[in-house]
Amino acid sequence: xxxxxxxxxxxxxxxDTQHAFESLGAKTEIVWHKSESLPSDTDLLVVAxxxxxxxxxxxxxxxxxxPVMKAVTEYADKGGKVLGIxxxxxxxxxxxxxxxxxKRNDGLHFISKHHMLKVQNNDNIFLEKLNNGDVVNIxxxxxxxxxxxxxxxxxxxxxxxxxxxxYTDANGDIxxxxxxxxxxxxxxxxxxxxxxxxxxPERAMESILGSDDGVKMLEGFxxx
Amino acid sequence: xxxxxxxxxxAGVLDSQGKAVHHALDSLQFSGVEDVxxxxxxxxxxxxxxxxxxxxxxxxxxEEILANTVIEDYKIELV
Numbered sequence: 451x452x453x454x455x456x457x458x459x460x461x462x463x464x465x466d467t468q469h470a471f472e473s474l475g476a477k478t479e480i481v482w483h484k485s486e487s488l489p490s491d492t493d494l495l496v497v498a499x500x501x502x503x504x505x506x507x508x509x510x511x512x513x514x515x516x517p518v519m520k521a522v523t524e525y526a527d528k529g530g531k532v533l534g535i536x537x538x539x540x541x542x543x544x545x546x547x548x549x550x551x552x553k554r555n556d557g558l559h560f561i562s563k564h565h566m567l568k569v570q571n572n573d574n575i576f577l578e579k580l581n582n583g584d585v586v587n588i589x590x591x592x593x594x595x596x597x598x599x600x601x602x603x604x605x606x607x608x609x610x611x612x613x614x615x616x617y618t619d620a621n622g623d624i625x626x627x628x629x630x631x632x633x634x635x636x637x638x639x640x641x642x643x644x645x646x647x648x649x650x651p652e653r654a655m656e657s658i659l660g661s662d663d664g665v666k667m668l669e670g671f672x673x674x
Numbered sequence: 675x676x677x678x679x680x681x682x683x684x685a686g687v688l689d690s691q692g693k694a695v696h697h698a699l700d701s702l703q704f705s706g707v708e709d710v711x712x713x714x715x716x717x718x719x720x721x722x723x724x725x726x727x728x729x730x731x732x733x734x735x736x737e738e739i740l741a742n743t744v745i746e747d748y749k750i751e752l753v
Contacts, residue, residue: 507739512739553683556690
């Protein structure tokens with residue numbers, strides 16, 4: 451299993467992501483955004499978190515034109531597995547690989563804390579190790595995590611089981627930290643090979659650090 | 675030629691910054707304000723001298739990068 455992790459100027463979660471996947475036994479490679487191709491043995495491509503291009507203009511807006519993004523789009527179009535975490539999610543929505551957009555948090559604050567998430571649809575490789583209705587504890591750390599999609603888009607997401615996770619409390623009742631439409635924390639594309647979420651599963655790998663609920667999420671990719 | 679591009683959240687998309695500014699104006703007793711929208715202005719100096727061509731070019735820029743049309747509208751003014 452080979453995990454390729456993208457690095458833009460301003461990315462800052464690439465080494466955490468690398469550590470997380472290596473702790474699960476995967477081989478990893480960090481690829482600089484100027485690369486025009488991806489390693490041919492890539493089994494999973496991760497767009498890691500951070501502040502690509504300083505979040506200038508909009509989060510993820512400039513990263514989508516980096517040389518590597520053409521290869522990413524081709525990889526995804528061929529069915530390759532792609533995971534965008536936090537800024538990676540923003541980049542994937544800007545690039546049109548995932549529906550919707552991420553806006554400034556409703557409270558206008560940067561939010562950095564552990565948050566409960568409820569699994570909405572596990573009929574995909576990302577969440578197959580979890581059950582629908584499971585509540586997991588995963589850190590969030592974002593300023594622009596307020597997911598927006600219009601009503602027609604939301605209905606499409608619902609109809610195709612594309613909503614992966616919603617923000618909730620420990621009982622699984624909706625608790626929305628940032629104003630996201632329908633309390634959405636993560637979505638996938640229609641063909642279920644491109645995944646994006648604002649929370650950071652790679653920061654929830656060891657119970658001594660607050661939670662190891664991220665293990666079950668990232669393991670889904672390794673099993674497939 | 676100069677192009678002034680104003681980008682703002684679409685009507686119907688909640689503008690939390692606008693709301694916060696509105697609230698601040700209320701606190702300062704500016705009571706006549708009915709709504710506040712916060713956007714951004716991008717000013718481009720263009721080599722193009724033909725207005726129609728410039729408009730077409732800047733529209734393309736807006737669609738591709740300057741605005742995210744999922745959530746934002748843009749207005750272009752050439753001066």
